[in-house]
Structure formats: C-alpha cells, structure tokens
Amino acid sequence: MAQDGIGAAMKRKEDLRFLTGKGTYVDDINRPGQAWAAFVRSPHAHARIVAVRTEAARKAPGVVAVLTGADLAADKVGILPAGWLIHSKDGSPMVEPGHPALVADKVRHVGDQVAVVVAETRDQAREAAGLVEVEYQELAAAVTVTQAVAPGAPLVHDQAKANTCYDWHLGDKAATDAAFAKAAKVVTLDLVNNRLIPNAMEPRAAIGEFDRATGDLTLWTTSQNPHLIRLLLAAFTLGVPEHKLRVVAPDVGGGFGSKIFHYAEDFTVLWAARKIGRPVKWTNTRSEAFQSDAHGRDHVTHVELALDKDGKFLGLRERTLANMGAYLSQFAPSVPTYLHSTLLAGCYTTPAIYAEVRAVFTNTVPVDAYRGAGRPEASYLLERIVDVAAREMGIDRVEIRRRNFIQPSQFPYQTPVALQYDSGDYGATLDEALKRSDWAGFEKRRAEARGRGKLRGIGISTYVEACGIAPSAVVGALGGRVGLWESAHVRVHPTGTVTLFTGTHSHGQSHETTFAQLIAEKLGIPFDNVEVVHGDTAKSAFAMGTYGSRSLAVGGSAIVQAVDKIVAKGRKIAAHLLEAGEGDVEFRDGKFTVKGTDRSKSFGEVALTAYIPHNYPAGLEPGLEEGAVYDPKNFTFPAGCHVCEVEVDPDTGTVQVVGFTAVDDVGIVINPMIVEGQVHGGVTQGIGQALLEEALYDDTSGQLLSGSFLGYNMPRAADVPSFRVGTKVTACTHNPLGVKGVGEVGAIGSPPAVINAVCDAIGVRHLDMPATPERVWRALRTARKA
C-alpha cells in the first residue's frame, strides 16, 4: 500500500478552501448585469387559479419582467418530466401528469410556483412578488395518503382515478400465500415511515445566463448531477441544443438526494435569462425550501411475517401506500418500488415475499429520493417486524436474526425479490457490533439507569442495502429512462502529474481526496500530483452524477478502467524505450520495469515521452490521456449491524441516545476517515428520523406545519452521542475495486435500531417515528394502564 493510496486516512484536499471561507457555492457567484428572480408561490394546498394580475408588480421599482404560467404555456416549454416509468399490476403504465414550472390552471400544493418576478435587486424582486395578485378558488385538499385513497376524495389530477399513480407489485403471491398457510406463527404490524425534509444546509440556488452573440446558455446550479440537468433542459424543459448549454454545479453544500432533481427554478432562471438577455439569479430562502425541495419517505405500511415454530422466516407480505406528493419528481416512482421492495429479503433467507405498493398523489410537496431512498423504508419495516416476532415468540432478538441469516457460503444469493447479493458476512458485522456495544453487559446498565429513575433500552438492526445501481439494461427493463453508467477521463500531463475528470459530483463526499488516493495508488504517483475536476459539463464528459452511493462503486470503477488504459499505453512506450517486448514490461510502484532486471523507466519519463515523441513506437498516437465508461454488472450490497442504546425519562417522555454502535461492511475502504464521517452523518440523519424529524401537514388545510427550523427538529450537537463506528470487509465481487458504497448505510441501518431501543426501554410493541416526548409519554401511560 502506498502511504497515500488505498486505505490511508488522508486529510482532505477540499478542506483548505472551505476552512478559510474560499469555497465557491452558487450563491457566492454574481454575474455582470445580473437581475434577481423571486417566485410567487401558492398559499393554498389545492385551488383553481381564476386570475393572475401582474400590473402592480410590473410597475414596482426595479422590476424587469413578470412571467406566469400563461407565458410558459405560450412558449410551450417548462414541463418537468419523470425519469422512471412504473407499470401497475394490470400492465398499465403509471399516470404521469406533467409538472409545469409555473402552473396556470390550478395549484396542487402549498408552495407551488405560480409566477416569477425578475428585478434589479433581490429585495425588489421579493417585494414585487408580493404585489402579484392571484385570485384563487379554493378546493378541498387530499393531504394524507389515507385521505387521498378514500372514496370521493378530491382529485389532485383529474386523470389519476382515486389519486392513484400506479398500483404495483413484486414477488410470488401464490408462494407467499402458501408459506403463510403453513406458518406456526404470523406477526403483523402497521407502521408509518415518517415524511422528512432533507434540509441540506445550503439552500438551492441557480443563475441562468444567455449570451446573445454566441447563443450560449449557462446555468450555475446546486446540483448533484449537472449533466442530467443539462440533458433534461435540452431534451425536455427548454428545448435548447445541448452543445450550446453548459451546466455548472460548483461547491454544493450537501444534497442527500434533494439536489438530484431538475427543479422548476433551474428551468425558470434560464428561460427568463434568455427572454430578458441578462443573467438571472435566484437563491431559495429556507422557508421556501421547506415548500419546494423534494421531501422524502412518507409510507404507510402493513407488513406480515410468517414463521415456523423455531422462528425461521417462511414468508413476508407488504402492503404500502406511498405518497408521491402533488407531482412526480424525477426518480419518485422508483423509490417505493425497485429501490424498496427489492430489499425485503434483508439479510435473511425468507423464501417467499410478496409486496404491493400503491403510489398516491396528494396535495403536498413532491416526494423523492432522500438519503437511502426506499431502502430505509425496507430496513425499518423488516427490522421492526423481526423484533416484534422475537418478542411474541419469546426468542432472543439476536438469536432470531442469526437463525435466519444468509450464510457466507450461500453467496451469490438469489433473493425472491429480484436481487442477487454478491457477497457479505452478516454474522461478522453482528458479532463485532455486539462486542463493541457491550451488548452482553447491557442488563447491568439498565439496572443502573433504573436506580437513577431512567428507563434504559437497547435495540439492534441488521440490514442490507443496494447501491451503485445498476446495469443500464436492467435499469431500462425496470422502467428507468436513463443509463446508470459513469465516466472518467484521466489526463496525464507531460510532467507526469494527473487531472481526473469525473462525471460524479462531490457535495460533501470528498471525491477530490478519495479519487486522488485511488489514482495515486494505481499510478504510483504522489497524492499531491492528482487534481480532481467535477461539476461542469464543459469540463467532464457526460455521465450520471452522484446519488445512491454510486460515486466510488461506479465512478471509481470507471477511473480504474481509464487508468488501466493509461498503463497499457505507457507499457508500449516504456517497452520501446527499454527495447524490450511489451509482455516483458511490468508496471509497479510508478515504474515500468523489464521483468527480472533493474532496467526501468519512471511513469514521469514515459509521460514526457508521450508528449515529446522523438523516440517513440511506430504507429502509436502521441499523448497520454484516456477515457472510460463503466456500466455496473450488478448492484453492490453494503450491510451491517447497528446497536442503539437509549434512556427515557418516564416523567417527560424524553429519549436520549446514550450509545450508538455501527459496524458496516461497505467493501474495500479507500479512506477510513472519510468512511467513518459518512457513517456519522448518516446515523445522525437516521436518529433525526427516529426521534426528531417530521414534515407535518395540517390534514384539512394542507398547510405545512413544520415549515421552518422552529417546527422541524433537525438533530443538533446535543441530540446525538459520540459514535462507535467500525467496518468489516467482504469485497464486492463484480467491480474492480471491491467497493460497495457508504453514503447511505448510516441512514438505512439506524432508524430501526433506535425505535427497537425505545420499544425495549418502555416495554411497548411498537411506536411510530418520530418517538417524540409526547408520543413516548402517551405510550408509557397507555402501557401502565393496560
């Protein structure tokens, strides 16, 4: 291992600029002559637009333009598309209403965009937005999924009968029914996976610019995947030639999924910039972000587990209502289906599984992928029902999991829900987590806490998830409208230093560091000699961006392929210089050496020769730059075990997480410091979901009650403990690095561990998230009465 290569806890290349205030986020950029945009948003959950009166706003100081849904319709642009087509059980395609960037007919959620005002300054734009008069005819709203599917519910879209987008299923129903018929025990559970608001700390922002002289358009945007935004703008929303459009996503302050999507505002600033011939800038306020960033989760689920008398799982059934919100955000249809029900085997050998998922429109903000996207919902229902089953059958919680684990010898393992796991060792992560959390010594800690008047509980979850989605052909067969490969271009400079151009995007993931380590290792050059470029369609080749923990598993694999090509060409050059046969030259530690001799050429000498090809192989192109595209062969399957310990104050219902252990198998680790940081962040979001966070709507008016950091509880430093984090490694068998992905494991494994701990502490069968003091206190009171 090189000192600064794979496995080294290198300090980050990114840090210096961020620590000294020199990062460049979109809102830090200002363009000459720029105007500002502000949006007029609906105050109603559901209302017909009777009239939009813009005269007063147009006359306000500094106003340059006011654009409405009527302008959008006249230009025949601005319909945001869905990126994934799901078919219902009966074979019919999902109902797919377009999402206009500015609506003209009726608003469908609080925060829906009705008009945009462009003015000289931000304050003038915001003030004038307040002067746009929209006359509404209010309609009854369908706010929750349960309301939306009730007979006679108001229709969000007329074409979606019973507000149903699709009614999908997966698995073998007959086999599952048969499994239940022979079960010694059936356990059922109704649970809610609470709606969340991602709240990356940087609010979304965008600047559109149009150069009349050249016809070039540029969009700076807070995006996780600038190339996809460019494709969607070119092919769908704005209809401009792709080669005349550049999308730049510079430093981006967190995403967690919420910055994957092509939002109305991205389109609108570019459209407006082209209309007025000036750059147009927009930055979201946090209050608007609550009403305009895609939300996450929001499932209402019934789950049943069939067991034999020894606690072996025989079958699992799921029935879920998944909230899509008012429109289909790009990846929304895939989240409760192929990113969710396909994970229902978990770590277990359950032979028969059947899932039914009905996606429902409601008068709420669109719901889409948020850290984990479908998989936290799977791990939660599974790890909750396994705990309930253990409790009801009197089997130890750890033992019931062990009894049902897929064993290391069973890989590759084909689940009954489409996936084939390539590798894993679930017992190993479990054992390590039990050890590190001192599971065995818990009862002593419980007794000690009781002495202090506290109820202490411990909870466990053993999860598996799927990352690095997936062979493009499979994605296509499942309804995805994109390929999910990734690109890398490695440019070796004449002096032997390297610039990597990647299609992935880093918004906290530390790609500049990890990818440099990877190249340093593979080319045997110093870490400091590698620069990583990302986030600009004018620099990197088309690729798919960052989400689903894919950057290393897919993007890193593309880097390896490109580096292999560099080495192959370098070997030809070195063989020529060394007057040896190509097959006799090996590359190791940054040197091309004639096997069995000490005759060698350094990587730098070979690079220089490639650019000054005076003595050069005949017929070989000069230069040393290679590109590669990697299309994954399968998903990767990170897995692990999380153990949570809580203390509950029985008088107030307050839950404090007093210990948290995460042992994850994320495959080969490139930088352990960065991997641990990803787990810390994911676990904290999971604790947030389990104890604090909930996007709450008034179920009559459809007003967002948790519409600021006052009403929406983000985890703060005192809400979480210091974590015990560890890894166990089984290598991924189908990508060249053996890596699996670490971005989402924390958020997937932790919520059930937390709720299992709370239930253990207060002795109840189930409690919905978030386990707020009020909920816990009420549950305790009910339990005492019973």
Place this chain on the structure above:
Amino acid sequence: MPAISLKLNGRSVTAEVEARTLLVELLRERLGLTGTHVGCDTSQCGACTVHVDGRSVKSCTMLAVEADGREVTTIEGLAAADGTLSPVQAAFREHHGLQCGFCTPGMVMSATELVRRNPGAGEREIREWLEGNLCRCTGYHNIVKAVQAAAQTGRG
C-alpha cells in the same frame, strides 16, 4: 444612507448602507466576503456566525449599522497573514470536522469563541455550546473531536 466604519478582519472599512441592510448582506454582497453563509431565514442555523468584538454573533440577526465602530472578524480573517490556519481551523482539518463545508465557517467561528473562553471544555459543554449551529453532514462527532482537540491547546 448612513455611513458606517468598522474594523473588518483587521482592516478599516467604511461603507454606506441602507438602514435595513443586515450585517451578513454587507459582508457577502457589498464586501465580497462570501465565506459567511446563509442557511436559514429564522436565525436558527448559525451558518452566518461571525465575531463582533470577539463574541460570536449570527450576522443575519444584526443590522450592518449596528457594526459601526466595532471590530468584526469573519472566517476569512481567522488564519494568519501567511495562511497558517488558526488552531480551530487546523483541528477541523485534522479531525475531518467538515464535509460539504457549508456550515463550517459558522461552526469554526462559534467554536473559536468557546475555545478562547473556556479552554479545556469537555464534550458536553462543546455540544451544548454548538446548539446554535446546524450541520447536516458530519453528525457532529468529528466537529466535537476537533473542538475538543483545539480546546486542549487552549488557543482559538
């Protein structure tokens, strides 16, 4: 428009500002110091934290005119003139106390005051001190470690 003068990162600055201009707007939009960030509009995230006369202040809650005659330090003014990071900045790097970097300027400014006022602060004190600063990336674990390490040096 009222004219104000203040000492900003050690240099005297005068500016004409509207009475309603916030300190963070003056810094970011007029003076080009974009290291100070805006993460909310309800003064709850702390991304905008700067020092005014050595105390951390959320610059979105203070009017620019209130900074008249005072000494303001932003994240850009924390490292030494030769670029040497302050002990807190260096500790954040050493302990991976930042990911996307958006909360970082506010975190560092806030932590710097704690370390100066309370050298040797323990985990609980640090977590409570940082109540006003949200981070969505790090889960706070490494931020706390960094601040603890800096606190042990006793220098902000």
